[in-house]
Amino acid sequence: MSLPHLAYPGLPLGPSSLYIPGPGTHLHTASSTIHASLAGQPILTTPPSKDSKPTISIPRLLPSPTHTPVLSEKVSNVNTLPSVGSVVLGRVTRVRGRGVEVGIAVVYPVGVDWGALAGEGGTVGGGQEGGCVCADEWAAVIRKEDVRATEKEKVVTAEGFRVGDVVRGVVISLGDQSNYYLSTARNELGVIMAKSEAGHTMHPISWNEFRDPVTGLTEGRKVAKPF
Template sequence: MTSALVVPGQPLGPAHAYVPGSGVHVFNGQIVSSLVGQVVTTASTSTSASASTLTSTPPTISVVKPSVAADEEGSSATLLPDVNSEVLCRVTRINARQATVAVFVVNGRVCGDDFQGVIRVQDVRQTEVDRVRIFTSFRPGDIVRAKVISLGDQSNYYLSTAHNSLGVVMANSEAGDPMYPINWREMKSSRTGVVEERKVAKPF
């Protein structure tokens, strides 16, 4: 069975319930995605030496990369974001006014080419907009779920994370350790316990 798109670091289920396949790894007793792709689970049932005894083994869980969007003739086609498209993007740089990102997934489909977008300080949150700081909302390398609010200019799409379901979905600490969300504004290092601020998306 194949599921919707998942991102690196996303928990897929307890390790005791699955046999890890390709595109996943085990972390803290959980099967975790190692890449952007779709979850595939394959049931497995085996019969013991005694014909009267049926032994069930856990299903294998894997993550596979979805194929790039194709046109009607089957050739690779450019997948362009549109207004209200939901995207996954990677933060490439930040300044006091905005975060610059590279969009690599549009509406659950992997792009053939990355597109550049920006999340402006006024588009980070719905509330307390005047108190938003880019440096405590995003860091370079963060994976962010966002929505396209404008096609912008020729070089940038304008994106927003002003919704509970939007924001950082995967991040590493300053020391390089994976982090997990502990509330809507903070993530915690899985190794050291250090807490860092982020604009966190609704937990999976």
């Protein structure tokens, strides 16, 4: 199987039966699957012998001297600045009553064609290939009134987001000196990856629920519509 051009924290990269987890990745023991721990471009290191398995790793920024040099426009030492209209991927760092704090990790160009990026076989987090990984996370906030387009007064942030969720949002304002303002008030925006309280990666079953495939229990989220 081929590796994605760009990975974000929590993205499955391959089974442990075929690969060895390296720096920037971790092994999910329940599913025996290697997941990304960092945002960046995965690198496959050839094993020293035929009896060994190749190693998957993700450099923190650019490939280090211990890796085979790889030139990539996706990973750079220069921080990519989000602008109004940019679609971003980020990780929820804190949930408050009036809003959700997010660390932006990947920025896409304004007007990105999600259908073209995701293709016919797109996934819940489809379209990573068009984005640029930020050298450092940008602080952002999803305000309560920007979570969804309807019944805004009934929104409870803790029912739509949890710390650690990976979120797809759009920048609606450059905000203040501390945070960008994001919105998830479109069908394709919201949580694209979440783990259950039991620690299992869940899959979406509706616009506001994820299900744990191991326990069968459901948890509420503001779900991004899968491509």
